[in-house]
Amino acid sequence: MALYNEKVMDHFRNPRNVGALEDANGVGESGNAVCGDIMKVYLKIEDGIVKDVGFETFGCGSAIASSSMATELIKGKPVEEALELSNKAVVEALEGLPLRKVHCSILAEEAIKAALEDYYRKQGLPIPQKILDYKPAVEEDH
């Protein structure tokens, strides 16, 4: 058996939405270099819709695949839906990650939440309770 399933490898080899967005109006980051993963998410939100999304990731195969899948899941969606994105949804869409790589999906959720928070701040809008209450899921085996 390979380290990752085909779906994860596809998103790792051909990441969707890779790269910074010059006209982003919400940017967020998660992780740190010492742990070996950093994700940066760029959002272009218009009329309450995530019109465009981009990411940059320093990290392992599952970190890149998680960034790709997470950005894919919120692209074109209303902001309210993007707010609801959970790391579980990312893992499910990737058809599973090895247990010790689940933290990569948590980083993806964190980066998106951070980018949304940045968007609300820049717009002078109140930060939704969902973000204020957000605590990253407990990372297993990390």
Place this chain on the structure above:
Amino acid sequence: MKIYADNAATTRMSRRAIEAMIPYMEEVYGNPSSLYSIGQEAKDALESARETVAGCLGCSPGEIIFTSGGSEADNQALFSAASAGERKGKKHIISTAFEHHAVLHALKRLEKEGFEITLLDVSGSGVVSPKQVEEAIRPDTCLVTIMYANNEIGTIQPIAEIGRICREKGVTFHTDAVQAVGHVNINVKDENIDMLSLSAHKFHGPKGVGALYCRKGIPLLNLIEGGAQEGGKRGGTENVPGIMGLAAAMQEACDKIDESAAHITPLRDRLIEGLERIPHSILNGDCKKRLPGNVNFCFEAIEGESLLLLLDDKGISASSGSACTSGSLHASHVLLALGRAVEIAHGSLRLSIAEDITQEQVDYMIKAVDEVVAYLRSISPVWRDLQEGKREFILK
């Protein structure tokens, strides 16, 4: 192009080693402890293998015991020397910070049992100096255990000088030579080595078999109690086919050590020169005092697992000291011991080449690594920050 560049992890078995094993599975399958012919034939083969191994190391056959591999040999050596030391009230052990875990974890256990462990600093070049060893030896030192060559960065330690110091001071000296045997010339008598561990699969022999050289007069403790095999020092029916494969592979490797090194070393240096041209990269470990086939680099702002996966897509099998590839989620203790920052250790790559390497393959690897590193940097937020001056380069 398919390139297996992880020979420090394990090697492809040589045809001669495979052929040496087959008769001991199909025909001479007797138990060496049995008195009838095919048992005694197996016993004779076992003893001839012991002579071969002893011949390659420059010791006598009675000083070789066969084990399940390098880790077992390391454990037996360390626990034996510690136990002998303890009987004399000597409970201090000297080693280095970048030993293999078979040694480091055994030392950790001894520490819990009340031994004091001094781990010598190897920062910078990845080579310990004989002076460091000399200065660390105390009246209560019972063992010095220092690897012959490091498994990650391939640096070769001044074993003969350390051996001389230990002999003069009357301290038992063990070396984990798993990475060195079959790759560099070793003579345990000339180098004053008391105990040495080796493993067959690192020199084109089979997995699951190794040996411990233990100089006559140095007491050994059993890890496995059982029958009278291996002079009563290691219970269990001997792995005769494995041992025959080990001996054949060792003889073959040792016979052509100089020839192999003459072929591999210039190609290793070509690979090093090629990878050094990648900006913000660094060779780990001394560039001269290293195994003929070892190349180990760090590349800033990328992570090792992604690098390995993309190299695998290009047909290259390699390894990394990145936390994500370790199974333990910790960055390589070897690279940290060298003094590399954690975030740099995540971006490491080890290419370990063997006798069958060609210049064409080396050039292909340089190009592949260059492309993959450039791609991973292009999607790395760390690289962006470095480019935009928001973060300082660690590797100039």
